[in-house]
Amino acid sequence: MPNANSLKKDWWPSPAKLNVFLHILGRLDNGYHQLQSLFQMLDYGDELAFDITNDGKITMASQLEGVRDEDNLIVKAAKLLAKEANSPLGVTISLNKRLPMGGGIGGGSSNAATTLVALNLLWKTGLSEDQLADLGLALGADVPIFVRGKTAFAGGVGENITPAEQQEKWYLVANPGVHVSTAEVFQAKDLPRNTPPIQWKDYIFEETRNDCQQLVANCHPEVAKLLQWLLHYAPSRMTGTGACVFAIFSDKASAEHVLALLPNAWQGFVAKGVNSSPLLNKKEQYK
Numbered sequence: 001m002p003n004a005n006s007l008k009k010d011w012w013p014s015p016a017k018l019n020v021f022l023h024i025l026g027r028l029d030n031g032y033h034q035l036q037s038l039f040q041m042l043d044y045g046d047e048l049a050f051d052i053t054n055d056g057k058i059t060m061a062s063q064l065e066g067v068r069d070e071d072n073l074i075v076k077a078a079k080l081l082a083k084e085a086n087s088p089l090g091v092t093i094s095l096n097k098r099l100p101m102g103g104g105i106g107g108g109s110s111n112a113a114t115t116l117v118a119l120n121l122l123w124k125t126g127l128s129e130d131q132l133a134d135l136g137l138a139l140g141a142d143v144p145i146f147v148r149g150k151t152a153f154a155g156g157v158g159e160n161i162t163p164a165e166q167q168e169k170w171y172l173v174a175n176p177g178v179h180v181s182t183a184e185v186f187q188a189k190d191l192p193r194n195t196p197p198i199q200w201k202d203y204i205f206e207e208t209r210n211d212c213q214q215l216v217a218n219c220h221p222e223v224a225k226l227l228q229w230l231l232h233y234a235p236s237r238m239t240g241t242g243a244c245v246f247a248i249f250s251d252k253a254s255a256e257h258v259l260a261l262l263p264n265a266w267q268g269f270v271a272k273g274v275n276s277s278p279l280l281n282k283k284e285q286y287k
């Protein structure tokens with residue numbers, strides 16, 4: 001239960017995303033991969049609160065388990081913004097972590113984006129959305145998409161973003177409890193890297209796939225098992241480089257029904273797919 005102190009805080013949403021599909025078109029000379037993906041924003045995620053100080057210090061109210069403060073993307077984002085905008089202010093940041101880490105649902109990238117967007121307003125540093133997205137790219141490939149906050153098609157190495165309104169569906173997101181390293185997936189010899197490009201206007205879910213899914217399912221039987229289980233109920237797929245898996249429903253009750261049946265070995269949550277992220281809605285309140 002939240003304590004009185006946390007109730008008083010002004011919490012900023014840090015939503016998750018799903019890669020509804022993820023195609024790998026090729027590999028560039030620098031080792032990075034050319035992708036095509038539909039980034040679906042969810043109405044579910046972490047929350048951050050920012051207590052502004054005058055001492056120029058950037059600190060976490062408490063350490064995120066398994067992540068040193070200097071490696072935390074939240075701290076990195078705040079430091080980057082302070083440097084870029086030459087801000088003399090400091091901040092103590094509280095994090096209410098709900099999203100599994102390293103699961104392909106973008107929690108770390110989203111935390112970084114929420115930090116950039118919120119502190120730009122609270123520190124009054126006045127950077128444009130384009131400038132924040134550019135700063136974010138230095139922290140991770142998915143940070144710009146969370147700064148923009150729109151469900152979108154992404155091309156290039158992920159930086160080429162085209163907002164694309166989708167029918168708002170319900171997703172059951174389940175975590176098989178295994179950790180998959182993005183870098184290792186992209187290094188794998190037998191990762192398919194030659195999917196032909198598609199035209200965004202021709203996008204149909206059934207004609208797309210996640211090119212990382214087979215490889216990850218082969219290496220992690222738990223991912224294959226979870227996918228098999230979900231496929232009994234609804235169209236299902238892995239997100240990003242894994243390991244989380246999602247199932248698509250047209251209504252909330254059906255998604256919650258399957259969540260209630262999910263075997264205890266797996267954790268999950270139900271979220272609505274939204275075209276505008278909760279962060280964007282919060283930002284609008286400050287205008």
Ligand SMILES: C[C@@](CO)(OP(=O)(O)O)[C@H](O)COP(=O)(O)OP(=O)(O)OC[C@H]1O[C@@H](n2ccc(N)nc2=O)[C@H](O)[C@@H]1O
Pocket residue numbers: 019031032033034035103104105106109139140141142143156157158182183186239240241242
């Ligand atoms: C492919 C996606 C789809 O959402 O996977 P998930 O991380 O969400 O699972 C992301 O764009 C990942 O973004 P992110 O996890 O921030 O990746 P980065 O830190 O930028 O890169 C991690 C490593 O992945 C590889 N990488 C990443 C992106 C890309 N287009 N091609 C790559 O080859 C590079 O080897 C890089 O060293």
Ligand SMILES: Nc1ncnc2c1ncn2[C@@H]1O[C@H](COP(=O)(O)OP(=O)(O)O)[C@@H](O)[C@H]1O
Pocket residue numbers: 064067071072073074100101102103104105106107108109110111112182240242
């Ligand atoms: N604030 C943060 N939240 C989550 N992960 C973080 C954070 N800061 C750094 N990390 C590191 O980034 C890695 C990737 O996290 P995350 O973005 O949640 O996964 P993914 O990119 O697979 O969706 C984590 O394993 C963790 O070590």
